[in-house]
Amino acid sequence: MIPPRADASLCRLRGLGVRYAGSAQPALGPIDFDIAAGERLAIIGESGSGKSTLARAIAGLLPAGAALTGTLDWPASGRRPHPGRDLGYVFQDPGQSLNPVLTIGEQVTEGARRHLGLSARAARAHAADLLAQVQLPDPGRLLAAYPHQLSGGQRQRVAIAAAIAAGPAILIADEVTSALDTTVQAAIVALLDALTRDRGMTLIFVTHDMALAAQLADRIAVMGAGRLVEAGRAGDILQRPISAEARRLLDAHIDLDTPPLIGEAAP
């Protein structure tokens, strides 16, 4: 594990814990962790490991009534990032995160108008530009379309465009490819990679897929039962996992080099 230099810390977590309203057990923590400005971090874990809770705590997007313990500081900026302006968040299911009664143009321009103070006309041009950057076809016409008219992959591209509309320095992508086809998933991962590299953004990529984590991130934080069980360079975790959680995720990985489970006659 390479600890980032303390003075370069974008986000510093000390004893951070989260307990949801009505729950006796904490969902997270205590967590001690540092995130460096500009780094590409994957938070990985099985369902219920606390990975999304950690991401939401960092983003300041926990539901009302969730109790935080410990500290979450932002040494580099000295203040909490403002969601939408300083920090973009892309959720798993764009069918739920996009407003069904707003046009694509309205959803993407909202952030730009509010945070960049653009006029309606300038925001519209900005939105068309963003839709082109997330590689959606015919952005001019798409501005007037509604989410239900798009495929799942296209909707996720719109959600990414909306998340980066105000030019945030941090992007959190929370299971953004889990509901998508493998072919669409590969395209979305490539898009996130290119967009965040081009802009020098800090990327926090939440996933249960070790291959995607290693593909996108330089550093991987492994979660298990609400705790951070291991963190280190992506290559090290893949080669020499220490925690049972990391080993389980690696063992469960299936790709085309994995021996098939069925006994079959030699081809």
Added chain:
Amino acid sequence: MTAPLLEVVGLTKSFHSGGRRVVALDDVSLSLAPGETLGLVGASGYGKSTLARVLVHLIAPEGGSIRFRGQDWLGLNGAPLRAARRHLQMVFQDPLAAFNPRATVGSVLTDPLRIHALAPRAAWREEVARLLTRVGLAPEHAGRSILDLSGGQRQRVAIARALALKPDLIVLDEAVSALDVAVRAHILELLVELQRASGLAYIFISHDLAAVRAVSHRIAVMEAGRIVESGPAARIVRAPESAAARALIAAVPHLVREKQG
């Protein structure tokens, strides 16, 4: 060669959407031997789920024929169809949507026993315990609400429900797609174990070629309502002929371990 369990010839089906005619199945033919797994792979919107729904008699095709267990499957209706349905079961992607949310695990598993009169009432409890054990759950799960289970446990119950009727064929439509990587691996292992033990055949439908490859003897690749390529699983993965198969292969995330090539 044994006689095929399932023989599908020339299925066609189209839908009307926003004034347009969308061809979901375009002259689809396939066959399946007893105890075999056919993987059906393709991107979303290419007709895989339509094919699954036609196979289990949820929707009628416009043309083509299906022979299942030597019978004209599409010609069945009424009581003979209800009786024959037990031989062909289906497991869906989202088990929560496929169950009555107020049901208990026990009631989900006794329904098929009762409806198809497969076991006397006195034997239900024991049969439910046996089914739960077969899918890697404990008999005590019978008393739990469906809502109290994890996604992986629910999918095990869905498989147990299908098994309750001792079917010859289970159609699995994206049955592991909503699951975590670790849970997915366990469910795939379970499916293969059950097949070894009882000679079940599967049609395993997924957009994920790696999962399809892990469990399938043969693979059929679908694109725009057509089967564009089919053959032994190893051949499709090693030497794909269609652009659709090559795109699916390229999209599989690989673990790139440094210095290991």
